[in-house]
Amino acid sequence: MKIGLYFGTFNPIHVGHMIIANHMAEHSDLDQIWMVVTPHNPLKQKNTLLDDYQRLHMVHLATEEYPKIRPSDIEFKLPQPNYTVNTLAHLLEKYPQHEFSLIMGEDNLKSFHKWKNYEYILQHHDIYVYPRVSESTDANTSSVLHHSRIHKIDAPIVEVSSTFIRNNIKNKKNVAALLPRKVWEYVDHNNFYKK
Numbered sequence: 001m002k003i004g005l006y007f008g009t010f011n012p013i014h015v016g017h018m019i020i021a022n023h024m025a026e027h028s029d030l031d032q033i034w035m036v037v038t039p040h041n042p043l044k045q046k047n048t049l050l051d052d053y054q055r056l057h058m059v060h061l062a063t064e065e066y067p068k069i070r071p072s073d074i075e076f077k078l079p080q081p082n083y084t085v086n087t088l089a090h091l092l093e094k095y096p097q098h099e100f101s102l103i104m105g106e107d108n109l110k111s112f113h114k115w116k117n118y119e120y121i122l123q124h125h126d127i128y129v130y131p132r133v134s135e136s137t138d139a140n141t142s143s144v145l146h147h148s149r150i151h152k153i154d155a156p157i158v159e160v161s162s163t164f165i166r167n168n169i170k171n172k173k174n175v176a177a178l179l180p181r182k183v184w185e186y187v188d189h190n191n192f193y194k195k
Contacts (some may be wrong), residue, residue, distance in 0.1 A: 004030040005072075005091075005129055006103040007084070009038050010055050011048070012187055013062045014126055014165055014178050016158035018069075018139070020130050023155040024103055025068035027130055033103070034072040036061045039080065048166055050192060056111060063181040085117040101126040112144055122149050130155040169193040 010017065013035070021033045037059055039052045049055075052073075059071035072126050075082055078090060084102070091100050102125060104112070109129050112118055121127075126149045144150065160178055168175045170193055176184045187193065 001031045001097070002029060002101065003095075004028070004033045004101050004103045005036050005087075007031055007036045007038055009049060009160050009162070010059050011050055012055070012179060012183055012192070013058050014160055014162060014183075015180065016160035016178075018062055018066075018180060019158050020103070021063075021069050022066060022153055023130070024128060024153065025066070026150070027155070028153055030101065030128070031068070033069045034074075035063060035069065036072045036075060039076050039082075041140050048193060052189075054076065054192075058183045058186060061186055061191065062180040064182075083116040085115070085121055088121065101128055103128045103130070105130055105132040107132045109144060109150070122147055124156060125149065126151060128153050131155060131157050166193040170195070 006017070006021055008017065017035070021035060024030055025033045037052065037056045040049050052161070056071055056073050056076075063069045063071055074091060074094075075087055078086060088100055092100070101189050102121070104127060106129055109127070112127075115121065123142070130153050165175050167179055169187070176188075179187065
């Protein structure tokens with residue numbers, strides 16, 4: 001099975017994440033999309049990052065009606081700080097029957113050459129890139145862009161961010177339309193992001 005790994009803090013998961021994940025599930029050769037919830041990095045200040053399991057629960061709520069999209073807490077069990085190359089190695093060891101690919105926005109592709117062992121990742125894993133509104137590419141990016149393992153997917157450009165949502169909740173704005181319904185109910189019921 002071909003599985004696309006969509007990494008994020010999902011703080012909170014929003015309709016933009018779901019539009020991209022569903023587009024990848026329906027319009028690429030990937031069989032499943034795993035939403036990999038990134039745990040809190042103990043070396044970074046927590047600020048507004050919710051508990052790992054609360055964010056995972058929101059991903060469960062958002063994906064329960066999408067049979068091709070599922071939440072993953074695989075990184076919760078790995079030593080921190082963690083690198084994508086380690087997660088991929090762990091997944092291949094645990095699920096040797098699957099083929100794992102990465103899903104990332106064009107903006108992340110620009111810094112991909114700075115990732116730990118990025119050449120190894122490119123040699124062994126496909127990368128599905130969705131468009132973002134961004135500035136022109138630099139020389140490092142253009143060499144990666146034309147790699148045979150990079151697949152640009154003509155997905156909708158979604159300009160919604162978790163930061164925007166958190167700030168608006170804090171400022172008492174209604175953001176219900178930007179979150180899957182059950183996620184909004186969970187966030188509202190628990191008074192998340194209000195302070």
